[in-house]
Each structure stands twice: as C-alpha cells, then as structure tokens.
Amino acid sequence: MGETKQVLHNWKFKACEEKEWMAAVVPGCVHTDLLRNGVIQDPFYATNEHDLQWIDKVDWEYESTFDVEEDLLGSSRLELVFDGLDTYADVYVNGSHVLSADNMFRSWKADVLHVVKAKGNTLSVRFRSPVREDLPKIEKLGYNLPASNDQSELGGLGEQKISIFARKAPYHYGWDWGPRFVTSGIWREARLEGWSGCKITDVHIQQNQVTAAAASLTASIEIEAEHAWSGKLKLSTDGLSWEQQVTLETGNNVILLPLIITDPKLWWSRGLGEAHLYTFKAELLQEESIVASRTVRTGLRSIRLVRDKDAKGATFYFELNGVAVFAKGANHIPNDSFITDVTDERYRHEIVTAVESNMNMLRVWGGGIYEQSVFYELCDEYGILVWQDFMFACSMYPGDEAFLNNVRLEAEENVKRLRNHPSIVLWCGNNEIDSAWAQYDEEGGWGWKKNYTAEQRAVIWQDYEKVFHRILPDAVEALAPGTDYWPSSPLISLSGDIKQHAHPLSSEGDIHYWGVWHAVEPFENYNIKVGRFMSEYGFQSFPEYDTVMTFAQEQDLALDSKVMRAHQKNGDGNRLIKEYMDIYMSEPKDFPSFLYMSQVLQAEAMKMAIEAHRRNMPYCMGTLYWQMNDCWPVASWAGMDYYGKWKAMQFYAKRSFADTMISFDRTDDGQVQVHVVTDLLAPLSGDLQVTLYHFSGERLKQALLPIAIEGNSAAVVFALNEQEWLGEHEAGSVMLHAVLEQEGKLLDSKEFYFVNVKEQKLAKSAIRITELEGSGGTRFKLEADVLAKQVWITAEHEGMFSDNFFDLIPGVAKIVEFRLRETGEPQSKPVHAGNVQARSMIDFLAESKIEIS
Known part of the structure; x- marks a missing residue:
C-alpha cells in the first residue's frame, strides 16, 4: 500500500537527424541545453536572437536511461508522468510508444508497468518542430488568423502566423517586449509514480460561505482505488479533525466531507491583515494505519467581483471578506524567455518587490504560462491577489474539434491545479481579443475584421464564443464554483451588442488605456481617462547602463544601432521615448544619461496615472500598470528589469501605492x-x-x-x-x-x-551623504544645498536602497537604508553599502543640444 515517486535524471539530447548526443538538463529546453553545451552563443546578447531561428525548425530527441527503484517495482500501478512537455512530443519506453503530447499547458501520463524492467530502461522523448507541425494547418484552414504580436518574419515565415495553432506560451513567438524563441523541451518534472491499494489524487477545499464567525466548507476528496475498499477518511487542520467511514469502489471515487470552522482566521490581502493559511491533511486509515495521504494549503476568505449598476454606470471591484479592496499592482509576464531558468529565488524577488512596492494584486497575463506553483504559493503567503488569465492573447483561434477539446482539457486541469490558492480571485478568458476583433462595431477594433469575408468572420466569431463564452466559463463554474469569470480584458459587459467592447471612457468594466504611448497623447490625459478598473496602461524606458552593457558594447550605444533596435521590440518605441522626452524633459548629455532620463520620464508618467486612479476611488477601484517584469534585458514597460533591478518607476510606484x-x-x-x-x-x-x-x-x-x-x-x-x-x-x-x-x-x-x-x-547641487552612526554602513542621511531633482544613489556593493530617484529639498533631509535580498530570505536585510555616490538630474543634462541617436 502507499505511493512512491522517482524523479528521472541522467538526460541527454540531440537533433533527431544527428548522431552525437549532448548532456541535457531536465526541466529545461533545447535552447538552454545548446547554450550549456557551447553550440550556440548567449541568445540575449547583441542580435544573436536573429541567428538562432533555425532551432525551432528542427526535430529534437531527449533520452534518459534509468533503473526502477526497488520500492516502485512492487507497485500494482506504475505511471510515467510529465508535468509539462513543450509541445509536440512522442514518448517511447524501451522502444514502445506510450504517449503523444500536443499541449504545453497539460500534464501527460502513461501506464508503464508492463513496459519497464528492473534495470537498464531507456526513455525517449521526440519533439517535433512546432513550426513544421503547424505550417500545414494554415493551408488547411485557408487563411491566416490574426496574431498581431507573432514575429513570423523574424522567424523566417513571412506573414504565416502559426502561434495560434499551438497550445504553447504565445510569447515564445515574440511580443512587443520579448524575443522570438520557439522552444521545445521537457519543461516540468518527469518522474515515475507507483502506488498500490488506494491513492488520494486531489483534495479541494470548497469555500461555501466564509465569515469572521464561521467558515462553511466542503472538502472534495478524489481517491483512486485499485479494488473495493472500506475504512476511515480523516481530514485535519490546525488541531481540528473530521472523520467518516467510507466505502470505495474500484476506480475513481469522490468523497464530499462537510466542514465547519468557527472563528476562522481569515486570509487577507497585503495591507488589510494577515494572509493566514490553513494546511489540510487528508488520510485514509485502516485500523489507524495510514493507507494514503495528501495535504493541501489554502486560506479562508470570501471573494467576489462586484459589478453593481450605479448612477455613473456599474462598479468593478473585488470585495474581500466584505471589504471593498482598491487593487494596486501590475501585469506579470513570464520572468524569462526560458522558463526553467527562473529559480524560486527569482520568483521570491518579484513577489517581495510587489510587497515592498505596496501592491496587493498581480495580473497573470494571457500570453505567458499558467505559472509555476511557487509563484502562487508566494502570492498566498504574502497576500498578493491574483487576476489569472487563461493563456490566450491578442489573436483569434481555430475552432476545430481537436483544438476545442484540447483547450477544454487544458482549462479543466489548470483550474483544478490552482483552485485551492486563496490568492486567485478571478479567471479571465483572454487578453484584448474582444476589443481587438470588436464583433459588434464595424469601425472598431484593430482592423482585423476587414481581412475576412462575411462567412469567414461568422466562423471566426463563433469559434471565439465557443472558447471564451462556453468552454472556459464552464470549466471555472464546474471546478472552482464561486470564483468569478471575466470573458476578456478589457470588456464593458457581455451584452452581445456594441456596448460590449471597452473604450477609454467606459463607465463599466475594465479598461486598457494606451492613448498615452501608442497614440502619443499627453501624460495629462491620465487625469482624464479614468475608468472603473484600469487593468493595463504603461510607458516604456530603458534599463540602466549596467544592464544594457550585458547585451551591448560601447559602439552600440545609439538609439538607432542594430543592437539597440534588436532590444526594442515595439517598433516605434525608441522614437516615442525620445518624442515624449523632448516634450517633458531637458536634453540628456550622452547615451548613458539618456538611459537615466528615460527611466525618470517613465516614472513621472506612471506616478501621474497611478495617483489619478487612486484619487478617483471609489469610482475607480483598480490600477494595474503594464508591466511588472521582463523576460530578457530590453527596453520595455517594466518597472523592474530582467536582472531584478528596480528602475526609477518601481521606487515611484512604491510611493504612489503607499x-x-x-x-x-x-x-x-x-x-x-x-x-x-x-x-x-x-x-x-x-x-x-x-x-x-x-x-x-x-x-x-x-x-x-x-x-x-x-x-x-x-x-x-x-x-x-x-x-x-x-x-x-x-x-x-x-x-x-x-x-x-x-x-x-x-x-x-x-x-x-x-x-x-x-x-x-535647476542649479548644480552639492549633495552631502552622511553615514548614520552605529549603522555599520547601512543607513545614510542625504542633504542638498539647493534643490536636487531625481537623486540617484549608487553603492559600491551589491544591494538596493530603501528609496531612490527622489527630490532633495534644502533643509529637508532624507534617510535611506541599503539592503540585500539574500537567497531564501523573505525580505531584504540591511547590509554594508561600501562607497555611496549620489547624482541628480542636473548631472545628466547637456549644456548644449546634442544628438543622441
């Protein structure tokens, strides 16, 4: 009886047509394995991205040899389990085909009890090129579907947009802040799982009604039984326990156990209270000996999206434990183009950055991945609410039966996997597709509709409705009842007419406001175009000089250099930064100064937006800027660069989100x-x-x-x-x-x-830095003789100041602390800064006009 696991190691890989094997790391992907073996140069350096587009057109093979551990050999059931295969894969054990995969977002299992032997097994995973797999589908469909951010030309495919066919992270095909690296590989854990008798496969703590007085819950416990079984089911948490006699039938069983917890400790978002978590342990007992067990962690809270009609339109806010929460935060994208390079510490750095920036919400945007478990666990622990998109963004999708079925299974698995996380407060169907297509507004949207006949348009919209108005909401309702579903962001409401599609002056629903930036509207419009919930808006900047020098050389330091253009994925981006800088800022003296000034410009824009949204509460009840983070070193809308360094905007956000x-x-x-x-x-x-x-x-x-x-x-x-x-x-x-x-x-x-x-x-200011006595080089007082604007402090040692990019008024001193976030540490702690320098904006300005491009 019981359950045993064996993680599979000892991997090698090669191109299918090659003979020579190379060492591989799993979880991982072809690109990172090629880099590790010295076959390719750093994909992020200079214009190397352009030279690596051949990789996605090759079939790749991974192989592992393994012995089956002794305690697994005696199991009645033995499964090969992949938590993630990216994307089109055929799996063989000892030459026998055991499964085929076609969705990066699903797990894959195969019964291998009769295929494996005690010693010397060979596991082979053959990945078919996602490009070669999906190109024929365009011909079969008869036309391209819209996919605005698919950088098909860079990939050598011309106008052929194939990203929409693969259930794979959309951003892998390029985005307006990210490179095009269409990966293949085993991207989550691969293992053997053995069990005999009974196995608890899932525990869901359904929250029926939660108040400060009592939490009424239903534990839904799924059990797989090898044969009929009778015994006791016990559930326990925090010194409480519930028991009931159960009789299981062969196969899958679902046991519902009603629970009441009086005076529960509620889970609160950051700023409102403790994010208390309960760990529930389910056990099957036979005469007090444990036959099977499983633990889950959740927080007890009531949550709802409140959309009530009012005099101005309709509200849009989250009510947590009866309290209307003003959502403060940002949109999260994957932390790397190569997901398996993201360590737990990098996730912690991002979530703690959100906490230290006074945020309480992150939106997991629909062009990335359903995040790794550690991301949601950290959000649970720190009280960060999560707006969770399904993985669809800025594209129209096919509607054939195989595709729809694949999507249905993906949705069901991911809702089920994530539903115990108290941090997840909303499931959203997609990013921007409703407003981009604009079905009910002939002149609206992004101009997509005009490329299709009336018949094609009807089919494309029907297919859209099947996914986002039926399959996805059905999955949420069935598997996470009580959790709200929002069909598309942004949206006014699901009205089925022209009133459905969001616009910058909507008085209902959520808004993505991009008039500032894409339409070159003045920053001041942030004060005017305020909606009920601002789920996207943003302004770009460059990362700091040290980050730029990780992908460039001195001769590349010009806005129109080949390298700088390669690290600016928004076509007009560099021109727009320069254009806005000419409007609002003075001329920088050189390119490093331009980098600093671009950050100040971005910070000022975001301050204006965030504070306008907050001043307008309760009309506006949410502000999530674009974007939290970067997936490579690049000029982008992020407040924190690829290496986790805070830009000026992040310090501003911390102050404006106070x-x-x-x-x-x-x-x-x-x-x-x-x-x-x-x-x-x-x-x-x-x-x-x-x-x-x-x-x-x-x-x-x-x-x-x-x-x-x-x-x-x-x-x-x-x-x-x-x-x-x-x-x-x-x-x-x-x-x-x-x-x-x-x-x-x-x-x-x-x-x-x-x-x-x-x-x-502005005049040249002398900034005096005094180390505070007894601080051990961790705390400093800054003073200026005349106004010093945008003071940027740098330190000799690694770490970060508690505040930065602030104005110093003569006679008003500023005290800052230098901190380092160490691996595994939840918060940053004071550390010796070494030599500290401070410069203000005047130090970066040109005395006479110069050309920096």
Whole structure:
C-alpha cells in the first residue's frame, strides 16, 4: 500500500537527424541545453536572437536511461508522468510508444508497468518542430488568423502566423517586449509514480460561505482505488479533525466531507491583515494505519467581483471578506524567455518587490504560462491577489474539434491545479481579443475584421464564443464554483451588442488605456481617462547602463544601432521615448544619461496615472500598470528589469501605492488640490503641512491644518489658489511640499511642481551623504544645498536602497537604508553599502543640444 515517486535524471539530447548526443538538463529546453553545451552563443546578447531561428525548425530527441527503484517495482500501478512537455512530443519506453503530447499547458501520463524492467530502461522523448507541425494547418484552414504580436518574419515565415495553432506560451513567438524563441523541451518534472491499494489524487477545499464567525466548507476528496475498499477518511487542520467511514469502489471515487470552522482566521490581502493559511491533511486509515495521504494549503476568505449598476454606470471591484479592496499592482509576464531558468529565488524577488512596492494584486497575463506553483504559493503567503488569465492573447483561434477539446482539457486541469490558492480571485478568458476583433462595431477594433469575408468572420466569431463564452466559463463554474469569470480584458459587459467592447471612457468594466504611448497623447490625459478598473496602461524606458552593457558594447550605444533596435521590440518605441522626452524633459548629455532620463520620464508618467486612479476611488477601484517584469534585458514597460533591478518607476510606484498617500492635483480654475487617499480601514486623522519652497531652500509660504477622512477612501483635504501662492515668484523656481503627520510620525510627503522639468530652473547641487552612526554602513542621511531633482544613489556593493530617484529639498533631509535580498530570505536585510555616490538630474543634462541617436 502507499505511493512512491522517482524523479528521472541522467538526460541527454540531440537533433533527431544527428548522431552525437549532448548532456541535457531536465526541466529545461533545447535552447538552454545548446547554450550549456557551447553550440550556440548567449541568445540575449547583441542580435544573436536573429541567428538562432533555425532551432525551432528542427526535430529534437531527449533520452534518459534509468533503473526502477526497488520500492516502485512492487507497485500494482506504475505511471510515467510529465508535468509539462513543450509541445509536440512522442514518448517511447524501451522502444514502445506510450504517449503523444500536443499541449504545453497539460500534464501527460502513461501506464508503464508492463513496459519497464528492473534495470537498464531507456526513455525517449521526440519533439517535433512546432513550426513544421503547424505550417500545414494554415493551408488547411485557408487563411491566416490574426496574431498581431507573432514575429513570423523574424522567424523566417513571412506573414504565416502559426502561434495560434499551438497550445504553447504565445510569447515564445515574440511580443512587443520579448524575443522570438520557439522552444521545445521537457519543461516540468518527469518522474515515475507507483502506488498500490488506494491513492488520494486531489483534495479541494470548497469555500461555501466564509465569515469572521464561521467558515462553511466542503472538502472534495478524489481517491483512486485499485479494488473495493472500506475504512476511515480523516481530514485535519490546525488541531481540528473530521472523520467518516467510507466505502470505495474500484476506480475513481469522490468523497464530499462537510466542514465547519468557527472563528476562522481569515486570509487577507497585503495591507488589510494577515494572509493566514490553513494546511489540510487528508488520510485514509485502516485500523489507524495510514493507507494514503495528501495535504493541501489554502486560506479562508470570501471573494467576489462586484459589478453593481450605479448612477455613473456599474462598479468593478473585488470585495474581500466584505471589504471593498482598491487593487494596486501590475501585469506579470513570464520572468524569462526560458522558463526553467527562473529559480524560486527569482520568483521570491518579484513577489517581495510587489510587497515592498505596496501592491496587493498581480495580473497573470494571457500570453505567458499558467505559472509555476511557487509563484502562487508566494502570492498566498504574502497576500498578493491574483487576476489569472487563461493563456490566450491578442489573436483569434481555430475552432476545430481537436483544438476545442484540447483547450477544454487544458482549462479543466489548470483550474483544478490552482483552485485551492486563496490568492486567485478571478479567471479571465483572454487578453484584448474582444476589443481587438470588436464583433459588434464595424469601425472598431484593430482592423482585423476587414481581412475576412462575411462567412469567414461568422466562423471566426463563433469559434471565439465557443472558447471564451462556453468552454472556459464552464470549466471555472464546474471546478472552482464561486470564483468569478471575466470573458476578456478589457470588456464593458457581455451584452452581445456594441456596448460590449471597452473604450477609454467606459463607465463599466475594465479598461486598457494606451492613448498615452501608442497614440502619443499627453501624460495629462491620465487625469482624464479614468475608468472603473484600469487593468493595463504603461510607458516604456530603458534599463540602466549596467544592464544594457550585458547585451551591448560601447559602439552600440545609439538609439538607432542594430543592437539597440534588436532590444526594442515595439517598433516605434525608441522614437516615442525620445518624442515624449523632448516634450517633458531637458536634453540628456550622452547615451548613458539618456538611459537615466528615460527611466525618470517613465516614472513621472506612471506616478501621474497611478495617483489619478487612486484619487478617483471609489469610482475607480483598480490600477494595474503594464508591466511588472521582463523576460530578457530590453527596453520595455517594466518597472523592474530582467536582472531584478528596480528602475526609477518601481521606487515611484512604491510611493504612489503607499497605503496612505498624499497626491496633488491641479484644477482647470487655477486651484491646486491636496488629496489624501487611504486603503486602511480605520478613519484617518493627522496634521497636514503645505510649504512653498524656492529651489534655493527658502520657505516662502506655509499652511498648517488638521485633516480627517474616512477609512478606505479618498478626499480633497486642502486647496490653494495657484496665483495667490505664486505671487511674484517664477513658476519654474518654486515648488510645493506637503507633509502628513500623525502624532509626530510621518505618514507621507509629496512634491508638486508648477511647470514641467524642461521649464524648471535647476542649479548644480552639492549633495552631502552622511553615514548614520552605529549603522555599520547601512543607513545614510542625504542633504542638498539647493534643490536636487531625481537623486540617484549608487553603492559600491551589491544591494538596493530603501528609496531612490527622489527630490532633495534644502533643509529637508532624507534617510535611506541599503539592503540585500539574500537567497531564501523573505525580505531584504540591511547590509554594508561600501562607497555611496549620489547624482541628480542636473548631472545628466547637456549644456548644449546634442544628438543622441
């Protein structure tokens, strides 16, 4: 009786037509194995991506030899299990074909009891080229389906968009921030599983009703039995246990066990309370000896997406344990083009970055993968809510029976795999397809429809509805009842008419606002185009100089160099950064300065957007910027680069996402308003001080007043007349500084400038850095003699400052701490910084206009 596992190691690989084998690592992929063996150069360096497009047109074979461990040999059942095969694979054990795979997002199993022997087994996995596999499908279909981000030309395929046929990570085919590496390989664990008697295959803690007083649950326990069996089923957690006698039939059994937990410890998102987790253990007992067992971890909470009609349209917010949560966060993409290179520590760095940036939500975007378990476990532990897309993005998909069935099985498996995670609060059908196709608006969308006949359009839309209005919601309803499903992001509502498709001024549903950036609208439009839930918006920047130098050389440091263009996947990206910089910023003196200025520009844009969204609560109840992270070193919308380094924007986001925040706003009638926003549930009172400073540090005017606002709200607490406060002073030489304190403790502070950076009269500032006594080189005080804008501190040693890219006002000191996030450490800890340097924007500006392109 019992269950045993044996992970399979000792792998080698080769191109099918070659004779020579090379060492392989599983989990892994062909690209990383070729790199490890010195066959290819670093795929991310310079323009190497362009030279590696041959890899996806070759068939590859992986082979392992193994002996079956003794305790497995005696099992009644023995299965070969692959948690992930990417993508078209045929599997052979000792020459016998045991399974064929055609979906990266599903696991694959085969009964191998009668195929294996005790010693000297050979396992072979042959991967068919995804390009050669799928090209014939276009001819069969008769036309290309839209797939805007599929970089088919780079892959040597011209206009032939094949990504839509493969149930494989869409971003592998290229995106407007990512390279085209169409991988093949064993990307999750491969193992043997043996068992006899009974095996608990799944435990789902269904949350029927959860309140602070009681949690009414149903444990759904799936058991596979080799033969009829009677005994006791026991479920336990946190000192509580439930038992019942069970009689199992041969095959699959589902036992439902009702549970009540009184006074449960609830699971809360970051900022609202503890993210408490319960571990439930299910055991089958025969006369008190354990026959089979399985544990799962979950958090007890009530969650719903609230879409109630109101005077302005309809709400769109998440209610957690009865509390309306303002969602603060970003869109998550895979952390690497080669997923198996992402260590647990890299996942932890991302989630802790979200926590330290005062976020409470990440959206797992639909062009990547259903993430590795560790991602969701960390979100559970840290109280980060997850908006989970199914893996469909910016494309129309085929609707043949085989494809639809594959999608149905994929959806069922992934909903089932992830449903115990309390962090997952929404399943969303796809990214941007409803608004891109715009079925009910002849002039709307991305112009896709015009490429098809009326008959083709009807078929394409019917196929869309089969997947996103039937198969996917059915899977969620059946397997994760109580979890909300949203058909497409963005969407107004599933109305079946022109009112369905989202637009930047929708007063219902969620919005992706890209007028700033793609349409070159001014940053100020972030203040105007505010919806009920802003699930995407963004602005690009370059990573810092050290990151750029991991893929470039000095001679490549020009915007239009071949290398810099290869690391800018949004066609107009470099031009757009430069165009916006010319509008809002002063001229940088050289290319490294341009990199710094691009980050400052991005940070200022995102600050304006985030704070506009938060000031507008409860009308707007969510702000998720694009994007959290990068999958390679590149110019992109990310706030944190490929190596985990925070850009200026990440420090800005941390400040603008603060649980209690001050925000300035300027009205059309010449008023400057001070808003206070708090996500904390208790009423807030404190003392507000607003000071007009000259850039020299002279205090020109000041207001002091007590303020009070409700918990979980936003309010204007002070307004001043701009002309009265400016008086005779030049708008480009003065600033406002607001400070909010509660019983002497600083809650927040914020600056306001009357004109853009370009028009500000900045002078060279001397920044004094003083190491705080007794800190061991970890804490520093910074002071400036005149206003120092966008102070960027760098350290000799590895690590990160607690704040960066901030303004220093003369007479207002800033204290920062230097920290290092060590492997396995949940949070970063103070560490010696070594030599510390600080530069401000003036150090990066050109004295005369120069060409940086």
